Amino acid sequence: MTDPNESNARALKSVERSFRIVEHLRETGGATLSEAADDLGLAVSTAHIHLSTLVETGYVVKDDDVYRCSFEFLQTGGRRRDEMALYQAAKPELDELQAETGEHTNVTMMERGYAVQLYKSESPESIDDDASLGDHFYLHLTATGKAMLAECADDRVAEILDEHGMPALTDDTITDEDVLYEELATIRERGYSINRGEHFPGVCAIGTAIASEPDDALGAISISGPRSRITPERIEEELAPALLNKKNIIELKIRQHG
Amino acid sequence: MTDPNESNARALKSVERSFRIVEHLRETGGATLSEAADDLGLAVSTAHIHLSTLVETGYVVKDDDVYRCSFEFLQTGGRRRDEMALYQAAKPELDELQAETGEHTNVTMMERGYAVQLYKSESPESIDDDASLGDHFYLHLTATGKAMLAECADDRVAEILDEHGMPALTDDTITDEDVLYEELATIRERGYSINRGEHFPGVCAIGTAIASEPDDALGAISISGPRSRITPERIEEELAPALLNKKNIIELKIRQHG
């Protein structure tokens, strides 16, 4: 609890360093040797040997003095996603749901206290949100995140909140624990969660958890779009029933072994 | 040139080791400490500290004694993909092309001498191929790969073949350099490439390169499906014109700055 970013005593420092470099490359979208060395406070020669090693492993590529994360990351991540029963079962249903509603649909999984976007079916009729494949979102401020939290035991929820806190990304983000716990109770009763611009301003969504028995992995699906279109009436009459219908179908598919 | 798999003299051995472990986890889909140590010939204590470090960085997760690659890989890879102009321009067009033809459509980019799958628009009317997101394919045996090779200078082609060879994955894979060079010439004339079961038996495809001027990154798109449906007549009359039409649209979108 002393130094959140500083390395654990008995961990491989050079490996940690290499991954810090990778993260830097991801955030900047690519950097030169000297940029990376400067930004991370490393000796150039140190940064150099790390980057060279990463290039040799194939996880970094060098274009003309610029180092970038290679598509090996996409491969390693893509394999993991594509073999998830949840993804396989959900994808075609989300495509249908997207076509029926004209809104984006999503599937996420919980990992390390985050809601991870596995797939987004984009509606040509809607506008682009900024959610990228594999993005990690806080659980307390997305529709899928809250739906998954609602399925967790209270002490697990407390653990997660303790680790990640409840940072606000918009004015509407829930930042009070008690309010959140009450909302989770509502979600359990109602069967689906609602996000009213708590993550991206003006973007609303409804979500529901998927109980995937075989492995007890926890996931959720959602429908999202601009606030003007995701009205309370439309949720109640059209979107929620459609979402819950798909939830059932997906759970059945997984249970019949997906 | 002595030991293809053995480490470069001046590279960080512990970092190389950690990535070999990551690769092992990817291939096995997850492993316990002792499995990983055995399979890679490491002392358990060594494997242990590597895995612990990887868990600490967030790139590996531990479920109940099983270590797996985490979704950080998907995030790092997803970011890179989602910001590619080629992907952004191609995705909606490929979805349309898939709907029009009823066949799978794909976009790949060349990296490190491989064709990397960035996106696949799956047709509900077709059957599943085994290509996963981010998969790396040899260039000489896929439609997109051959289309991209045809755009490369001959010495670059020679370099790639020298590095990766021309392994055969089916009876129909081209394994003779001269045959390949002739085929590349044909592709340049005709404007598109054809794959007749050279990668997966029974799976055929046609592809064409995308010249993405801004960054001179090299990519390609394709239509693929079962041999019975991708007939020479259908290619000539329907598929090739549709593919080339999309090629034009995508190139225009990229040029108008995508």
Place this chain on the structure above:
DNA sequence: CACCGTGTCCAACATTGTTGAAATCACTCG
């Protein structure tokens, strides 16, 4: 309860990361 097969921790040693400085390279501008 003793016996495995595990995973975890530890301290000693040798290996290997790190570093500054020197060498090389690629450009720009006199």
Place this chain on the structure above:
DNA sequence: CGAGTGATTTCAACAATGTTGGACACGGTG
């Protein structure tokens, strides 16, 4: 053309850190 600048690459020496076997703890089984 050639000096000058900024960046990358290489090197050798030292200190730091990765590796290892063995000791310890744990959970299940016979």
